[in-house]
Amino acid sequence: MSTFAGSNSDILKLQPKLIVHGGAWNIPAAYEQDHLHGVQTAVSEVYPQLLAGASALDAVEAAVRILEEDPTFDAGRGAFLNEAGQVELDAMIMDGATLQVGAVAALQNVLHPVSVARRVMEKTEHCLLVAEGALRFAKSMGFEELAPEELLTARELKFFEEIKNQEGFKTHHPFLNAPSDTVGAVALDCFGNLAAATSTGGTARKMVGRVGDSPIPGAGAYADNALGAVSATGWGESIMRVLLSKTVCDLFENNEAMEAARMGIEHLAQKVQGFGGIIGISAKGHYAFSHNTPKMAFCFADPDGSTNAFIKCPR
Ligand code: GLY
Numbered sequence: 001m002s003t004f005a006g007s008n009s010d011i012l013k014l015q016p017k018l019i020v021h022g023g024a025w026n027i028p029a030a031y032e033q034d035h036l037h038g039v040q041t042a043v044s045e046v047y048p049q050l051l052a053g054a055s056a057l058d059a060v061e062a063a064v065r066i067l068e069e070d071p072t073f074d075a076g077r078g079a080f081l082n083e084a085g086q087v088e089l090d091a092m093i094m095d096g097a098t099l100q101v102g103a104v105a106a107l108q109n110v111l112h113p114v115s116v117a118r119r120v121m122e123k124t125e126h127c128l129l130v131a132e133g134a135l136r137f138a139k140s141m142g143f144e145e146l147a148p149e150e151l152l153t154a155r156e157l158k159f160f161e162e163i164k165n166q167e168g169f170k171t172h173h174p175f176l177n178a179p180s181d182t183v184g185a186v187a188l189d190c191f192g193n194l195a196a197a198t199s200t201g202g203t204a205r206k207m208v209g210r211v212g213d214s215p216i217p218g219a220g221a222y223a224d225n226a227l228g229a230v231s232a233t234g235w236g237e238s239i240m241r242v243l244l245s246k247t248v249c250d251l252f253e254n255n256e257a258m259e260a261a262r263m264g265i266e267h268l269a270q271k272v273q274g275f276g277g278i279i280g281i282s283a284k285g286h287y288a289f290s291h292n293t294p295k296m297a298f299c300f301a302d303p304d305g306s307t308n309a310f311i312k313c314p315r
Contacts, residue, residue, distance in 0.1 A: 015303050016050035017188040017281050018043055019289065020063050022073050023181020024233045024277030024296035032311050034072040035297035040309040042066040042185065047301040050187060056195035056229075057095050057118070059187035064091070064114040064197045067183035071153045075183045076111050078153045079201020081160040084208050087151045089113040089201055090215040092128075093121060096194030096223030101127050103215035104134040109146045114199045116143060117215070128215060163205055182214060184221060184231025188281050194229040196221040196245070196280075203236065212236025218246035228252040228260075228283050234268075234276015234293060241272045248278055248288070257286035265290045289313060 020042045022035045042063040050059050068076025079087045091113035092103035102121025104113050105128060116138040120129050129137050139145055182200035189195075198220040202212045213236035214220035220236070222245035223229035230245040244264055251260035261278055268274040269292050277291025279298050287300050290313060299309040 013190040014188065014192050014285065016047070016190050017285055017287065017301065018047045018050055018059060018063065018185070019279045019281060019287055019298065019300035020067065020183070020185040021231060021233055021277065021279045022067060022183050022297035024291040024293040025181045026294040027297060027311060031072070036309045036311060038067060038070045038072045039297050039299035040307050041070075043299045043301050043307045044305070047305055050189055051305065053190060055191070056187040056189040056193045057093065059189065060185040060195045060197035061093060061114055061118055063185035063187070064183055064199050065112050068112050068114060068199055071155070073183045074181045074201045075199040076113065077151050078156060079151060080204040080206070081152075081156055082202070082206045082208055082210065083164075085160055085164075086148065086208070087201055088208070089199070090212055090220075091117045091197070091199035092215040092217065092221050093117045093197040094195060094217060094221055094223040094229070095121070096196070096225040096229050099224060101217045103128040103217070104130070104138075105211040105215045106131040106209055107134040107138065109135065109148060109151070110138050110143050111146060111151065112143070114197050116141070117197070127217065130211070131209065159204065182233040184233060184279065186223075186229045186231050186279055186281050188285055192225065194223045194225050194281060194283070196223040196229040196231045198231045198233070213239035213244070216240050218243040220245060222246045222249050224249055226283060228257070228280055228288070230278050230280035230288070232276060232278045233296065234291070235274055238268060238272045238274025239276050242268055242274065244268055244276070244278060248280055252280070252282040252288070257282040257284070257288035258290070261288035261290035265292050268292070
């Protein structure tokens with residue numbers, strides 16, 4: 001793992017790492033710049049905090065909050081609508097140092113589900129709260145309950161109108177041609193701790209109460225300091241069937257980081273004909289990313305803080 005000497009020479013600090021994604025799907029050319037700008041903003045705002053000593057958990061929460069706020073993405077504001085025309089949000093956060101995890105699913109009217117997930121992890125004895133119970137908990141923690149329209153965008157309303165009565169519509173079809181997707185972040189802090197977080201509005205026209213991979217530990221994200229940390233994006237029903245994030249973390253143990261990412265996506269495609277993408281950081285501190293969708297928006301930081309943003313994996 002790359003290292004640098006901190007100001008206190010007794011403490012060997014690690015070089016922090018940060019990678020974020022803004023969804024794996026067929027991002028139309030007209031939306032590419034917004035996606036690149038969104039992921040780059042998250043990294044350029046949060047990486048300096050990691051350099052200054054922020055924890056990996058704080059970093060992934062902060063990065064995902066930026067992406068939830070950005071209407072470009074299917075998370076927080078700008079999320080897909082379910083079959084009833086409502087926004088229902090899923091999110092999780094995981095601490096690689098302790099394997100503690102917090103998650104929420106089918107949460108309505110809250111802008112930052114990732115922060116509610118973190119409170120679930122830190123303030124309850126549970127890992128996952130859903131729907132009305134998740135909202136009640138969020139309000140008890142001081143989160144503002146927004147009017148439903150505040151998370152809606154004109155783009156998503158228009159898209160919903162286009163697909164709501166479409167014959168033969170399947171919820172995974174929009175991954176090949178839709179306006180947005182899931183977000184996530186993975187960080188390694190200068191104390192050697194890893195964390196991962198994922199947040200989503202799920203799939204367009206999903207059934208009311210449908211929960212995807214994002215809030216399921218091992219599926220939508222996973223973090224273990226001994227292995228690595230991963231956040232996934234893509235077709236949730238396929239990702240959860242192969243526990244994609246945990247699978248890639250396990251593959252980190254005996255493979256180069258990029259090879260582990262490639263093998264995980266190949267496993268998703270071969271086992272369940274799934275599609276999606278992952279970002280990660282191995283326990284050795286190496287970045288990993290791969291997808292089998294036409295595109296995936298992602299960005300990672302170099303040690304000097306410069307950002308590397310991509311709309312698909314460089315070949
Ligand atoms: N990967 C997001 C979802 O399927 O819900």
